[in-house]
Amino acid sequence: xxxxxxxxxxxxxxxxxxxxxxxxxxxxxxxxxxxxxxxxxxxxxxxxxxxxxxxxxxxxxxxxxxxxxxxxxxxxxxxxxxxxxxxxxxxxxxxxxxxxxxxxxxxxxxxxxxxxxxxxxxxxxxxxxxxxxxxxxxxxxxxxxxxxxxxxxxxxxxxxxxxxxx
Amino acid sequence: xxxxxxxxxxxxxxxxxxxxxxxxxxxxxxxxxxxxxxxxxxxxxxxxxxxxxxxxxxxxxxxxxxxxxxxxxxxxxxxxxxxxxxxxxxxxxxxxxxxxxxxxxxxxxxxxxxxxxxxxxxxxxxxxxxxxxxxxxxxxxxxxxxxxxxxxxxxxxxxxxxxxxx
Amino acid sequence: xxxxxxxxxxxxxxxxxxxxxxxxxxxxxxxxxxxxxxxxxxxxxxxxxxxxxxxxxxxxxxxxxxxxxxxxxxxxxxxxxxxxxxxxxxxxxxxxxxxxxxxxxxxxxxxxxxxxxxxxxxxxxxxxxxxxxxxxxxxxxxxxxxxxxxxxxxxxxxxxxxxxxx
Numbered sequence: 372x373x374x375x376x377x378x379x380x381x382x383x384x385x386x387x388x389x390x391x392x393x394x395x396x397x398x399x400x401x402x403x404x405x406x407x408x409x410x411x412x413x414x415x416x417x418x419x420x421x422x423x424x425x426x427x428x429x430x431x432x433x434x435x436x437x438x439x440x441x442x443x444x445x446x447x448x449x450x451x452x453x454x455x456x457x458x459x460x461x462x463x464x465x466x467x468x469x470x471x472x473x474x475x476x477x478x479x480x481x482x483x484x485x486x487x488x489x490x491x492x493x494x495x496x497x498x499x500x501x502x503x504x505x506x507x508x509x510x511x512x513x514x515x516x517x518x519x520x521x522x523x524x525x526x527x528x529x530x531x532x533x534x535x536x537x
Numbered sequence: 538x539x540x541x542x543x544x545x546x547x548x549x550x551x552x553x554x555x556x557x558x559x560x561x562x563x564x565x566x567x568x569x570x571x572x573x574x575x576x577x578x579x580x581x582x583x584x585x586x587x588x589x590x591x592x593x594x595x596x597x598x599x600x601x602x603x604x605x606x607x608x609x610x611x612x613x614x615x616x617x618x619x620x621x622x623x624x625x626x627x628x629x630x631x632x633x634x635x636x637x638x639x640x641x642x643x644x645x646x647x648x649x650x651x652x653x654x655x656x657x658x659x660x661x662x663x664x665x666x667x668x669x670x671x672x673x674x675x676x677x678x679x680x681x682x683x684x685x686x687x688x689x690x691x692x693x694x695x696x697x698x699x700x701x702x703x
Numbered sequence: 704x705x706x707x708x709x710x711x712x713x714x715x716x717x718x719x720x721x722x723x724x725x726x727x728x729x730x731x732x733x734x735x736x737x738x739x740x741x742x743x744x745x746x747x748x749x750x751x752x753x754x755x756x757x758x759x760x761x762x763x764x765x766x767x768x769x770x771x772x773x774x775x776x777x778x779x780x781x782x783x784x785x786x787x788x789x790x791x792x793x794x795x796x797x798x799x800x801x802x803x804x805x806x807x808x809x810x811x812x813x814x815x816x817x818x819x820x821x822x823x824x825x826x827x828x829x830x831x832x833x834x835x836x837x838x839x840x841x842x843x844x845x846x847x848x849x850x851x852x853x854x855x856x857x858x859x860x861x862x863x864x865x866x867x868x869x
Contacts (some may be wrong), residue, residue, distance in 0.1 A: 521573035687739035
């Protein structure tokens with residue numbers, strides 16, 4: 372068997388990244404680790420739940436019932452609306468960090484997500500969150516691989532070389 | 538040897554879930570993962586520390602010294618008092634999420650905890666937190682398996698197929 | 704081969720601890736786990752990024768550009784300035800927890816960090832955070848082993864028996 376074939380048949384190492392936070396720095400870390408792992412030829416799967424789900428949302432309104440609509444307004448917008456976990460100050464902290472990152476030519480969140488997808492990182496959305504928050508699949512970006520539940524997550528975590536949660 | 542015996546003698550896979558947060562969504566995720574793992578026949582242990590400890594507390598007052606009593610009031614109540622990490626608004630966010638979850642017939646935190654215990658998930662409380670916050674064992678729910686320290690946690694983490702921290 | 708030699712040649716188990724938060728309780732947990740793991744003869748590496756980086760900072764001003772200087776003031780001071788994630792109240796929560804911990808003769812953060820270093824836990828700082836926040840290496844404590852990026856982190860996580868993120 373040639374080296375190339377051996378390489379292809381050998382099982383790739385796996386990483387699972389669990390994202391429950393929508394904070395700027397947590398998303399930044401989650402995507403950075405995903406990209407780093409994919410770049411070192413790992414099979415990387417990201418699971419987005421609760422506040423993390425906005426990172427997969429299109430820039431559209433969500434929610435049908437009163438509470439879901441209220442939450443849809445509070446958590447409006449897409450990945451570009453992610454505030455840092457401290458010093459939010461009505462969007463001032465977000466604006467500041469975006470400027471600082473741009474000044475240093477570091478990639479922003481939308482760019483990191485795009486890069487992760489290009490490198491083959493698979494994005495999964497949490498079915499319970501989508502149901503409770505009334506965010507249907509068509510309001511998420513088209514690149515989402517599938518909508519899954521906790522059973523899927525356990526299976527991935529068992530097979531993973533490492534898991535990170537943010 | 539029969540298949541059944543083989544099944545019984547084979548060692549079960551293990552998961553450790555570390556809970557330092559008392560936020561509604563983090564507890565929801567922690568218990569959901571615990572339940573999912575237990576349902577797939579894993580041996581699951583949950584360790585509660587700091588803000589997470591309220592998830593194991595009875596609905597009683599705690600604290601003897603001034604500061605511990607103040608904290609006992611601020612962190613009063615039991616698992617049902619868990620606020621979401623965002624939009625707390627003096628309990629409004631908690632009330633809203635409870636309604637949304639109930640409307641979708643999704644289980645609440647107290648129900649998830651009960652289900653986890655029924656499935657054999659073991660709950661452990663952090664000794665240092667209990668000492669510093671002055672929360673004695675009798676103020677925790679009777680189902681708590683033991684009060685343990687960091688040495689115990691390291692041992693569990695080493696043996697686990699995966700660990701999650703919330 | 705003697706027992707001692709066998710001990711020395713056997714590979715030590717590894718743990719990686721990822722610290723993105725600067726919250727008092729998260730740092731307390733991170734250092735406690737690091738110390739516990741090192742005490743049980745594991746090879747422990749801690750990686751500090753974003754808000755976590757202050758835990759490695761000397762008590763000095765940082766930042767050259769306007770935004771970085773502003774952040775340097777907001778996030779001023781060193782590990783002793785870590786606020787709890789709840790009930791910060793302009794430093795009141797921090798003061799309260801320090802008192803409570805001292806009253807119970809539990810070690811504070813600076814003491815935990817010192818103990819971790821003495822036990823051989825290695826501390827690493829995130830290169831991207833340092834660049835964006837304009838915190839040069841000389842503003843970090845001398846015990847920092849190296850400044851590293853995400854590639855390093857992936858490698859460590861792959862080799863680790865367990866990883867924790869705070």
